[in-house]
Structure formats: C-alpha cells, structure tokens
Amino acid sequence: MILQVEHLTKAFGEHLLFRDLTFSTEGPAVLWAPSGWGKTTLLRILLGLEQPDSGTVTGVGRAAAVFQEDRLCLQLSAVENVLLILPDGKTRRPQVEADFARLGMTGEALTLPAARLSGGQKRRAALLRAVWARADTRLLDEPFTGLDPVSMEQAAALLNRRCAGAPALLATHDRAAIQALGWPVIRLDQLQNTAD
Numbered sequence: 001m002i003l004q005v006e007h008l009t010k011a012f013g014e015h016l017l018f019r020d021l022t023f024s025t026e027g028p029a030v031l032w033a034p035s036g037w038g039k040t041t042l043l044r045i046l047l048g049l050e051q052p053d054s055g056t057v058t059g060v061g062r063a064a065a066v067f068q069e070d071r072l073c074l075q076l077s078a079v080e081n082v083l084l085i086l087p088d089g090k091t092r093r094p095q096v097e098a099d100f101a102r103l104g105m106t107g108e109a110l111t112l113p114a115a116r117l118s119g120g121q122k123r124r125a126a127l128l129r130a131v132w133a134r135a136d137t138r139l140l141d142e143p144f145t146g147l148d149p150v151s152m153e154q155a156a157a158l159l160n161r162r163c164a165g166a167p168a169l170l171a172t173h174d175r176a177a178i179q180a181l182g183w184p185v186i187r188l189d190q191l192q193n194t195a196d
Helices: 039-046 078-083 089-102 119-132 149-162 175-181
Strands: 003-012 015-025 028-032 054-058 063-066 137-141 168-171 185-187
Touching: 003 039, 015 039, 028 039, 028 175, 039 137, 039 168, 063 119, 078 089, 078 119, 089 119, 089 149, 119 137, 119 149, 149 175
Parallel strands: 028 168, 028 185, 063 137, 137 168
Antiparallel strands: 003 015, 003 054
C-alpha cells in the first residue's frame, strides 16, 4: 500500500500551515519541519480528524495513532490498555508483556492503573497500543516524548521491527530519535509550494 498526499493545503484563518504539499511513502518515514509548521495538523488530516482546504489523501486505510496526549484509559493497566484494542487480547497478554519488557517496563509497572504511571511509562503504553493495533498505517506524533535515551533507543528498535514494510509516519524534532530509527526523512517544509 502506498500512502499518497497530493496538493494538500491547510490554513487556519490567515495562518497558512502548508500549501500544495505532495509526497508518498510505502514504508516508515520521519516527518520533519520547523516547530509550528503543522505536522500535528497533517497527521490529523491523514487520520480524518481534520479536513484540508484542498488536495487529497489516499492509501491510509485503517490507521493507528500515537497522539501528543497519551489518551489511555486511566483506570486500566498499561497492558490492559493494549489488550483493549485486540479481539483476541487475552491470548496475546504474554506477547504484549514481552514487548513492555523490551521497553523496560516489568513487574508492578504493568499492574498499576495508567493514572499512576509516570509520563514515560504512559508514553510507552500509548506507543505499544499503536504498534499492536490492526492497522494499515501508523501515524505517530512525537511518540518518544518523556522517554530517557535508553528507553528511546529501545522504542526505536521495536518500531523498526514492527513497522517494516508498511506506511508509518513519525513526527519528531529529536535528532537522536531520527538517527536511532534510520528511517528516510521527509522534509515537509521543502516539499510545499510557497509561491504566492
């Protein structure tokens, strides 16, 4: 499946975020642009949560996302938040717990309600929920926020294993994360038509 963005334009009032943006990807890629450029808005358009002013998006299919907010069910544990999205969740628990262990979360951290987890632990739960979701495309908005360097490296390694061969777009400013992932970088600010 090819995710295709063609001639996309979006403004809020007189504030233009991007104009005539065109790119495509068949696999994972990093979205990079200066702060305030509209990366989050672009991901929301790809998710169908926001409408562009013009242009088209094709090939997203069923999407899984990590938002800037964790959006967890706070009364459920980290593991339960992932199992919640799986129709065969109970049988997948050992595999999900193994993935949490790969991200440095074991023991009590897996049994506590999400409301009692640290910011980094919540982020890992949100990331694993998107990784485990049955999806054609993964859209990840700053998924490494709150992770220490070791946890970020572990998360990048997990994404490299799980996102190979399918469209995934990860928005980040973190150069260490970009290096750890090794994904192609789509420089959004260089792709748009800025002519008046």
